[in-house]
Amino acid sequence: MNASIPSSDTLPRRPIRDLPDELISQIAAGEVVERPASVVRELVDNALDAGARQINVRLLAGGVRLISVEDDGGGIPRDELPVALRRHATSKITDLHDLETVATMGFRGEALAAICSVSEASILSRPAGQDSAYLLDARSGELRPAARNQGTTVEVKELFFSTPARRKFLKSDATELAHCIESVRRHALARPDVGFAIWHEGKLVEQWRAAGSMSDEALARRLGDVLGDAFVQNSVTVEHWSGAVHVTGRAGIPDAARSRPDHQFCYVNGRFVRDKVLTHASRSAYEDVLHGHKQPVYALYVEIDPARVDVNVHPTKIEARFRDSREVHQAVRHAIENALAAPRAA
Numbered sequence: 001m002n003a004s005i006p007s008s009d010t011l012p013r014r015p016i017r018d019l020p021d022e023l024i025s026q027i028a029a030g031e032v033v034e035r036p037a038s039v040v041r042e043l044v045d046n047a048l049d050a051g052a053r054q055i056n057v058r059l060l061a062g063g064v065r066l067i068s069v070e071d072d073g074g075g076i077p078r079d080e081l082p083v084a085l086r087r088h089a090t091s092k093i094t095d096l097h098d099l100e101t102v103a104t105m106g107f108r109g110e111a112l113a114a115i116c117s118v119s120e121a122s123i124l125s126r127p128a129g130q131d132s133a134y135l136l137d138a139r140s141g142e143l144r145p146a147a148r149n150q151g152t153t154v155e156v157k158e159l160f161f162s163t164p165a166r167r168k169f170l171k172s173d174a175t176e177l178a179h180c181i182e183s184v185r186r187h188a189l190a191r192p193d194v195g196f197a198i199w200h201e202g203k204l205v206e207q208w209r210a211a212g213s214m215s216d217e218a219l220a221r222r223l224g225d226v227l228g229d230a231f232v233q234n235s236v237t238v239e240h241w242s243g244a245v246h247v248t249g250r251a252g253i254p255d256a257a258r259s260r261p262d263h264q265f266c267y268v269n270g271r272f273v274r275d276k277v278l279t280h281a282s283r284s285a286y287e288d289v290l291h292g293h294k295q296p297v298y299a300l301y302v303e304i305d306p307a308r309v310d311v312n313v314h315p316t317k318i319e320a321r322f323r324d325s326r327e328v329h330q331a332v333r334h335a336i337e338n339a340l341a342a343p344r345a346a
């Protein structure tokens with residue numbers, strides 16, 4: 001018998017033990033934090049959940065050396081700062097009903113714990129009505145007063161310094177930076193009412209100003225700022241109700257199709273998702289007007305009763321499961337078909 005195959009004769013039995021807390025977080029981090037862009041996604045999610053109007057992202061070395069996300073949201077009271085970093089600690093849900101109807105970006109209470117377990121992180125925060133801000137160093141647990149206006153800044157340094165195997169999988173700084181920008185872009189397209197800025201190595205690389213409110217004009221402007229004016233000029237407004245499913249956004253005319261599927265954005269209740277049902281529905285709407293391997297462009301926002309969609313499918317929450325996927329497929333398909341068939345305004 002092959003000696004390298006473990007068998008009960010060769011393998012000494014080891015007792016079953018609870019894993020140490022930090023190792024549990026590091027294992028969870030393997031799912032949540034793949035690269036700097038995943039940290040950016042989680043931190044921007046948190047800033048949006050906190051009601052931020054302006055979010056500033058600062059990066060060094062593509063985010064590997066430093067990711068800092070600063071917001072002007074509600075902040076975290078001093079006494080809750082250590083709790084925020086604990087695994088399965090969240091302010092967003094309290095019971096199963098909340099989970100099934102969740103409307104916030106976060107709810108699993110694991111991102112900060114996971115990030116802190118694979119980096120050197122700190123969190124600086126000041127809620128309204130608190131005399132000063134407080135800075136918590138995740139590694140040492142030290143908590144001390146610091147200066148800051150209302151809001152929160154999370155700093156993540158030396159990502160994967162404690163897990164060199166992970167660090168080796170990172171690509172060049174330029175590639176990691178591109179992923180970080182893409183991550184903010186996905187948020188920015190869903191929230192024209194929030195301003196975003198990204199700095200890399202001290203230089204401003206992207207800036208998208210906040211619109212006063214959420215409106216069609218605000219969305220069109222944000223789409224233009226983020227994806228380029230051509231995206232807006234070569235797309236039509238999508239606005240469609242199908243039963244309880246509301247689809248809005250913009251769909252590119254066939255001529256605007258690209259060789260790569262890099263301008264295809266789908267959101268479900270404000271959350272960016274990559275979903276087969278939505279991709280397939282969009283693809284089939286373009287079936288008769290697009291030929292070959294051309295990729296349509298679109299930014300679609302699906303609004304549906306949160307109880308009819310499960311976002312707790314994957315730790316990164318990038319997947320969704322619809323209770324009735326046919327209903328959603330049809331809604332999206334018809335939404336695009338109708339938009340493309342409507343005569344275009346000059």
Ligand SMILES: Nc1ncnc2c1ncn2[C@@H]1O[C@H](COP(=O)(O)OP(=O)(O)O)[C@@H](O)[C@H]1O
Pocket residue numbers: 042046047050071073074075076084085089090091092105106107108109110111112113151152
């Ligand atoms: N930028 C922020 N502003 C205000 N509160 C925050 C911020 N980031 C994190 N928090 C608080 O810390 C908690 C834990 O965050 P996280 O680990 O991302 O879990 P989740 O977002 O799933 O609740 C949040 O529920 C929230 O109360």
Ligand SMILES: [Mg+2]
Pocket residue numbers: 042045046105106107109111112
């Ligand atoms: Mg979160």
